[in-house]
Amino acid sequence: MAQELKRSLGVSDAVIVGLGSMVGAGVFVAMAPAAAAAGSGTLLLIGLGLAGFVAYCNAMASARLAARYPVSGGTYVYGRERLGPLWGYLAGWSFVVGKTASCAAMALTVGAYVWPDQAHAVAVAAVVALTAVNYRGVQKSAWLTRAIVAVVLAVLAAVVASCLVSSASDPARLAPGSAGDGPRSVLQAAGLLFFAFAGYARIATLGEEVRDPARTIRRAIPLALGIALVVYLCVAIAVLSVLGADGLGRSTAPLADAVRAAGSQWLVPVVSAGAAVAALGSLLALVLGVSRTTLAMARDGYLPxxxxxxxxxxxxxxxxxxxxxxxxxxxxxxxxxxxxxGFSSFGVLLYYALTNASAWTLGSYWRVVATLGLAGCLALAFSLPLSSVVAGAAVLAAGAAAYAVRDRVRISRERP
Structure with a gap:
């Protein structure tokens, strides 16, 4: 009999775990390449809204499914139960591979802000340290994430205030730069920004460790997503008001550059420290989610x-x-x-496409939400840069091949 995890997380704990994964990634990592793809501030904000809408559909589907299947594994479990073993496996494979790339990106963000010349060494040290924290128990992870989220929100509030006061909210700066090709620019920007919204999945993948999951998960996922969207909109408008879309798209440290342009040089080291803390929070929650999906797949024999x-x-x-x-x-x-x-976004968007496909089987109302979510996920996934789509599709094909080999071996063993 499989050992069960301890149910110790309440609503506030689950919201904090989701925020720890979302708040930070979009602000400090994904917003600059998304601005470059959008070509203007207006299109960037439209892309942000579109990413938020797709994430909302996914969140509703995830909340409903997680309440019905309150065990570790997220869409790996939902796909297996609602669509069949192959689809569940592909969901788990997409999640583990895509989120492993996300973990690496967050670790490297820590290194880039803490010690740029030794970014890779610092990244590895951060992974080791946070793995040790997670090993001691999920409640300790939730307490640390709560402290990280508080620090990051305080830093972002200071950035928004500094930029808006300095710029006097000049609306003309929201739309400089090339307009790109319109709809495709918006879709690609939204696809890259979706990287930042995927943190609410951590709440679902921790379903086996949540108290009263039917109530807690349904409340925690929309709350975490809504708070994150408001934070992203405030920061995006503030940074665009001083850097413009071109400046944001070229920046490697957009928030630091924004406060510098706003004349608040004293805030630059504070922002750098906040970026490192935010990335640590995202990394902590990401490792939690990937390990729980790994647990679920190992229980079913798809991993050792x-x-x-x-x-x-x-x-x-x-x-x-x-x-x-x-x-x-x-x-x-x-x-x-x-x-x-880009690689992570492709894998995670396919994961949520399968989430919505699973939710479609739940009934008439959920079919409307799931159809919108499924269409949105596929549109954003295949609007990403070609290199991301090709690499993601290749990894997905490798996963499908591994499943086929395992299935063939199982069948041959069962024959008399």
Whole structure:
């Protein structure tokens, strides 16, 4: 009999875990490449709204499914139960691979702000440290995430105030730069920004550790998503008001550049520290989610069953966490931050496409929400840069091939 995890997270804990994964990634990492893709401030804000809408559809589908299946694994479990084993496996595969890239991107963001010349070494150290925190129990992770979110929101509030006071809200600066090709520019910007919204999935993948999941998950996911969207809109408008879309698109540290342009040089080190803390919060929550999906897939034999062990004292999937931490550390030592964002977005958008397909089976009302979410996910996924689409499709095909080989081996063993 599989060991169960301890239910210790309430609504506020679950909201904080979701915010820890969302707030930070979009502001400090994804907004600059999204601005470059959009070509203007107006299109960037439209893309942000579109990403938020698709995320809302996904969130509603995730909340409903998580309440019905309150176990670790997220859409891996939902796809398996509602669509069949292959689709559940592909969802889990897309999540683990895509979010491993996200983990590496967050770790490298920490390194870039803390010690740019040794970014890869700092990234690996951050992964090791946060894996150790997760190993001690999910409640300790939630407490640390709460502190991180408080620090990051305070820093972002200071950035917004500094930029808006300095710029006197000049609306003409919201739309400079080339207009791109209109709809495609908006879709590509939204696809890149979706990287920032995917954190609410952490609440669903922690379903086995949430108290009263039917009530808690349905409340926590929309709350976390709504707070994150308001924060993103405020920061985007403030930064655009001093940098414009062209300046934002060229920046490697947009918030630091924004406060510098606003004349608040004293805020630059504070913003750098806030960026590092935000990335740590995202990394902490990401490792939590990937390890829980790894646990669920190991329980079903799609990953080595040794990874399904739950620690008798800390009640966490300790072997899965150590394995995920080791893989992320290796990836963080070798990859590039911006390249990881598009790859991660493609994998996660396919994951949510399967979430919506699973929710479609729940009934008439959910079919409307799920259809919108499914169409939005596929449109954003295939509007991403070609390199991201090709790499993501190749990895998905490799996962499908591995499933086929495993299934063939299983059938041959069952024959007399």
């Amino acid at each position: 069953r040794v990874l399904a062990a739950v620690h008798p004292r800390f009640h966490v999937p300790h072997r899965a966490e150590l394995a995920v931490g080791a893989v992320v550390a290796v990836v963080a030592a070798t990859v590039d931050v911006r390249g990881a964002i």
